[in-house]
Amino acid sequence: MTLTHPAYGKLRAVTPSAAVLLANNPGPMTLDGTNTWILRAPGQTDCVVVDPGPDDSEHIAAIAEATGGAVVLTLITHRHPDHTGGIDELVRSTGSPVRAMEPEFLRGDVAPLTDGEVIEVAGLRITVLHTPGHTADSVSFLLADAVLTGDTVLGRGTTVLDRDGTLRDYLRSMDRLLEEGAGRALLPAHGPDHPDLEPVARYYISHRHERLEQVRSALDELGADADAMDVVRKVYVDVDESMWPMARNSVESQLTYLRSEADA
Structure with missing residues (x-):
């Protein structure tokens, strides 16, 4: 077998x-x-x-x-x-x-x-x-x-x-x-x-950019200085709440990325 x-x-x-x-x-x-x-x-x-x-x-x-x-x-x-x-x-x-x-x-x-x-x-x-x-x-x-x-x-x-x-x-x-x-x-x-x-990697890249767009949209509603956990509650509604503390780490990385883009 x-x-x-x-x-x-x-x-x-x-x-x-x-x-x-x-x-x-x-x-x-x-x-x-x-x-x-x-x-x-x-x-x-x-x-x-x-x-x-x-x-x-x-x-x-x-x-x-x-x-x-x-x-x-x-x-x-x-x-x-x-x-x-x-x-x-x-x-x-x-x-x-x-x-x-x-x-x-x-x-x-x-x-x-x-x-x-x-x-x-x-x-x-x-x-x-x-x-x-x-x-x-x-x-x-x-x-x-x-x-x-x-x-x-x-x-x-x-x-x-x-x-x-x-x-x-x-x-x-x-x-x-x-x-x-x-x-x-x-x-x-x-x-x-x-x-x-290749197809898995392409999905990963696409998913990251989709999340970035979701975070951008959340910041439009919550304000540019929104806390990472507020963004998690808005964006990661499809993720079990037990995973939100780890999702927060990813959101903090996303916020750093977006804010560095804004400062560039």
Whole structure:
């Protein structure tokens, strides 16, 4: 039987070089849970882990079993604990070095990730793309046939911008992913994978511009100096109120973007 998303605790092949192991941490911000990606070139035994997921011993044990412990490198897409919480236990289980853009997540004798860097490991060629917006340290990983987008592009829904992410950066990141990733499979950190990143990325860009227009309209009614939460109540009526505090972060980014346009 062919596995489909979500398949908790089971290694599901997606492309010739990428398989996913879904952590059992579903929630409003994690959707079905965190996707831990296991990358391995055909015919290779060594592998690369992308995002070990939350601090969950059962999930880390499943990663170690699925890889046979042959993890030569672990990569982190961004700082949030549902992606980084399992780092130390995975290192104890496999001895893997860990690389991320933020130094606090490095393990072993390694350097922080840099934009445009090409990593050749486990028979793979992985290009690092700095794609800030969801967070300032967000990165994506470009493979020959796929793009691992972390939380920059999800498998369903849309991405929240955290307090250190900016809408200007996010839109630039989306344009870059569209340019470099079109025709490649989308391997997100949450939600189902997609055979082509391009239509999902185009939807994301369109959605952001629609929200900006909604915020502009709200400011016309509420006044140019309106509080972000007042805008949330006006614009995000289609979103559950439990998500409004996170929506507020996105609105603050939108307001900063619009007000910088007005000052330009």
